[in-house]
Amino acid sequence: MTEQNLIQKYAVAAPRYTSYPTVPYWDETSFSKEKWINAVKSSFELSNTNSGISLYIHLPYCESLCTYCGCNTRITKNHEVEKPYIKAVAKEWQLYKNILPHKPVIKELHLGGGTPTFFSPQHLKNLIEAILKDCNLHPEAEFSFEAHPANTTEAHLKTLYQLGFKRLSLGIQDFDEKVQEIINRYQSVEQVNLVTQQARNIGYTSINYDLIYGLPLQSKKGLLATINEVILLKPDRIAYYGYAHVPWVKPGQRKFTEAHLPNTQERQELYELGRNMLTEAGYVEIGMDHFALKSDSLYKAQIEGNLHRNFMGYTHQYTQLMIGLGVSAISDSWDGFAQNVKKVEDYLALVNANEIPVFKGHILTKEDLLMRKHILNLMCKSQTSWSALDLMNDNFVDSLNCLHDLEADGLIVKHENFLQVTKLGERFLRNICVVFDARLRQKDLETVVFSQAN
Known part of the structure; x- marks a missing residue:
């Protein structure tokens, strides 16, 4: 065949x-918040002294809706929402620390979204300082964050670098203007280049670009031009995802129909075009949907058999316990999962009532x-x-x-x-x-x- x-x-x-x-097949009927707390305590005892723990912080706000996006977001231009949200995330972490027997050892911390760089540098500084308070850092601790090239300033980069962040992930998807218009996601090559060079000059050790194939109105000509630009900028890692069309889950995707999308054969041709260009440029395939230069730790992890996968994707860091903070964030104790409530208002209300805001999970x-x-x-x-x-x-x-x-x-x-x-x-x-x-x-x-x- x-x-x-x-x-x-x-x-x-x-x-x-x-x-x-996977989340749709969790057994929610046998799950309870009490079982989840017990799972966290048990996993903490096993992981904290050996590998440390991971933290994922979900920052949901964006100023505009990218219609391809499958993430949990809240669209607003009102930046007054920043302060109360950050206070709630810090308080949620304190609620977890209250049930832990001793100081957490943080090995991995990732800011996702939404658009983490929606928040001001000062508010991000306040958040990270609150998170790290009364915690120890693992000797191999690694901090990373996702950013929109169009709103990431040098102040964002410097502030987070000074707090320990060394990895940056830029959402690009496609430089083709027709594609950017239909998915409502705009960033120019010049903006991406500026943020990339600023990050390298500051001292960031790994930069990732997110690219997507199978987007509406995407063509081989446009994708070829995008990947040529990416190769010139030479990020350390590239996540090359297939677009997930799930309009029954994400109504924003109804801006376009399947008629705007490449068919199965065209989608495959787009993938192969990108894959071939990246491998010819010296990138190595990592697991599924990822590429890395041989100098990157993700490649080294694959060669050494230490590659790991969690809700954040592929990582060279393994921790048994990952706690998700913020609206809709998912936590993993290895023998249990839990997800926070999905609406910002519900999240704020529960945390401010001193409740861990978990609403479903699976043991x-x-x-x-x-x-x-x-x-x-x-x-x-x-x-x-x-x-x-x-x-x-x-x-x-x-x-x-x-x-x-x-x-x-x-x-x-x-x-x-x-x-x-x-x-x-x-x-x-x-x-x-x-x-x-x-x-x-x-x-x-x-x-x-x-x-x-x-």
């Missing part, structure tokens, strides 16, 4: 597997942990192996018995107790992981909740 035929065959809805179980079963291990191995190492103990689980055995098509199509090589994803199969990682997704298999597979896998 040709690669094009395989792409048509496997062009089905599938999760991106930044977690397992992992032994089977969940088994499946999570194998899916994470596949996503990060393109291989996994199993023991006789694993084979005692019926759903895992069922997964192994469902690999025939993938093997016949040349996407995997299966041995007695070992599975290796082939070079061809790396293009279909999400499809391979679906086979091990017992929770998805047990539900109605025709219910569309995920974007197209390829």
